[in-house]
Amino acid sequence: MAAHFLRGVHISERAIQYAVGVAGGCIFGGYLLPHGFFIEKYKRFLQAYKDGLPVPLSPQLRRHVDAVLDDAAVDAEERQQLRFFTAFGADPAHAGETGLRWGAVVGLPQTFAFANAEDVAASGFVVGGQKVAWQSREGALLSHGLCLSPAGQRFAIARELSLARASHVYADGAIGTGAFFVTYSLGRATNRRMGFAQRPLVLRLMLYTLVSLFGIALWTTVTDLVQHYRDSQADQAAAQLGATYAWGGVEFYEKMLERNRALRRLLGDAGERQYSAYGNELYMLRTPRMPVTERLETLRAYCERHHPRDEVAPPATGPDAEVAPPAT
Template sequence: MAVRFLQKASVWLKKHKITVVAVSCMGLLGTNLSYHVFPEQTFKLLHECWSQGQPAELSESLCGVFQDVLRDVGVESTDSYRAFAASGFHPVSAGIPWLPSGCLVGIPPNFDSTAQDKKGIVNHVVVINGRQVDWESSEGRALKEALTFSPEAQKFAIAREVVYLRSGSPLASAAVAPACLAGTFMCGSALKLLLGLSRGPAVLRGLCNLVTAMGGLLCFCVSSDAVTHHLDCRADRRAARLSQDYARGGLEFYDKILSRNRIFRGLMGKEGMKIYAPSGNLFPRHWFRIKYTPYTYRRSLIVNILRELQA
């Protein structure tokens, strides 16, 4: 029974393989874009900051900073970009500007803190390894300092998210998987045609399909990481080139992220050593992939841009 079903499925797939691949590519693209197309219903629910059982409100000062950034970046339709209070320690974003749902930029509570007033940090509970961080301890004071950003650093961090969305980066990132799937299918078909395996033994065809699939997976891993690296660096570069203040803010932003990660590495013990490198970068989760653009590299990029602007 099972053998007969597999034979029928194989015949059906051969007959409709182009349709199956096309539908699969569209499904992958739709899945990858889902939280950019519906950011209010997906992305915001995941990242929204809550306070006393209610969604936290963004302060007037941060709303003003957000509008200043939109003006500096040159956004004409400011209604397409909306800010909300997000959990975490640095801004996050999602959306496509020209869609009706627009874009959302999440700004974390620590951006409400200044060198004189740390309310945006100390009013929130941070638990690491099951223990609440004591803000008056040496590690707590160091973490407070690493989480406190100047207005310039805040503007840079928000600007890079706006630039990232404005330049169509979500679409480019989402297109990698379907492009690799379509490319794998075409390469597999061409390879079998060149080797004369289209009507050859099933074992050889299966081996060819396996090799092609492994090549496609490798291509996806390399392409995905390369596109992520390019899009991150492009957003950093464009945000830093807005002015010297933005470039200086970018340098401070990445300096403090590296400092924060080094503190987390110490507070988290063995688990922290697995996640964070001594430099403050994130360790790759897989030995053959680098999903995150190293913060040290991004910092070096900002340093070079600042030197150019000062020259």
């Protein structure tokens, strides 16, 4: 009955093209909204709160931010487009970009306040809703992985700054919209060439399903490749700010792998599904981010080429420690 009804419905070619154009615009807008009109809502979603109030950046972390902005030669006008805040969780995050009228927000995790194992234990940090036995092997590994030196923190800030300054919002929107138009064009051309318009509805649905799967595969492949390139460029941009940043990046990814390995054990079956034995994040069918081990080895090789260990002062530790200047 449904098939008989659909055969009686006639939609003009112009109406179809208009609908496809509107759909493409909606897809592009879907990428822009969280980084534009809704960026403050996105920031409030990521914001860390205590007693119902946003957690402010510590004075020490604010000094790190200012130092990174100086080292990256960010001018006063562009600084007005950047807003830093304390984010929940253990990973830095950002939204928007400095080239947009709405600017960019950069979230620095609460864990940047941890200077040692005592700070971690006193923070009330929980895993999977359960308290952590910090004296255990897994607890000690997690505690060590959560404590970053000022050099590691500055690398993380510089990395997120590089991503926030890149033109990724429009590019992501163009990729999603382009994949949609390619999918539509392929389905339309196949439909016409093979005469599927006169075939049974079931065959047409099979065609549209296969074409849609191709479009999804195209979108995910291009998106992942572009994101891998961005990750690599952001790491490189941060490392090029000096030896302290470069070796801080090595520390940052080493600690991330430690943290992930600890979470893999503490979370049980869920942890084994989420993290590999090396500490990389696990995904199904795709790899939306560069593996942490690959990023670590790339940075380590860069440091060995350009900043051998004997040229760099040992990383400072503690919440009030100053970062040693890069060797010249």
